[in-house]
Amino acid sequence: MQTIYSRFVLCVGALAVGLAIVPTAAAQCGISIKGIKPSSWQPGYGEAYQKMVLTDWHEDQEPIVGMWHVIFTAQTMNNAPFSAVIDNSVVVWHRDGTEIMNSARPAQDGNFCLGVWARTGELTYFLNHIPWAGNDLENAPSGIGNPQGGAQLTEKVTLNPDGNSYHGHFTLDAYDTSGNLTVSFTGELKAKRITTSSSFSDVFKQQ
Numbered sequence: 001m002q003t004i005y006s007r008f009v010l011c012v013g014a015l016a017v018g019l020a021i022v023p024t025a026a027a028q029c030g031i032s033i034k035g036i037k038p039s040s041w042q043p044g045y046g047e048a049y050q051k052m053v054l055t056d057w058h059e060d061q062e063p064i065v066g067m068w069h070v071i072f073t074a075q076t077m078n079n080a081p082f083s084a085v086i087d088n089s090v091v092v093w094h095r096d097g098t099e100i101m102n103s104a105r106p107a108q109d110g111n112f113c114l115g116v117w118a119r120t121g122e123l124t125y126f127l128n129h130i131p132w133a134g135n136d137l138e139n140a141p142s143g144i145g146n147p148q149g150g151a152q153l154t155e156k157v158t159l160n161p162d163g164n165s166y167h168g169h170f171t172l173d174a175y176d177t178s179g180n181l182t183v184s185f186t187g188e189l190k191a192k193r194i195t196t197s198s199s200f201s202d203v204f205k206q207q
Contacts, residue, residue: 066194099129
């Protein structure tokens, strides 16, 4: 009986020491205790959509994170008045500050491109998007032509308080393979969130 009791005391003592060490180890490894909290996304039980909580915009989960359908309408080209939809894209903003766009361009022309973003205010964001241009389709309409350089797309956007749409302004500068500016657009963009309940027809109607 004495032996069993002694073992019990030793086990309890070891457990107490272990619990005392855990917070210290977590702090040393850079693990934020604050980060262990309910997600800002609140899925409704038995529902096909997700409800966003915007009160925690300053927390780890940014409300801009998610998938969006974005339409870019140019208002100037090379500083001259111009009006046309120049892109119709599906965009994903990731919580790590990166972004990916699936542009409505021919695949061989380069229809996927990448960007990085930062929050500039409670519901405002800045995106710096650097796409490589694809192939010269004019000189090779049925095949793969020569590279055309790249571009820089910058956006200043404001997320609507409901978290389901955003709007803003963009600048798109395209360059040739020598780094010379070839064309520049400025304009407005508007976006609608794509959720688990979105259908293709819903997205198509936004065009």
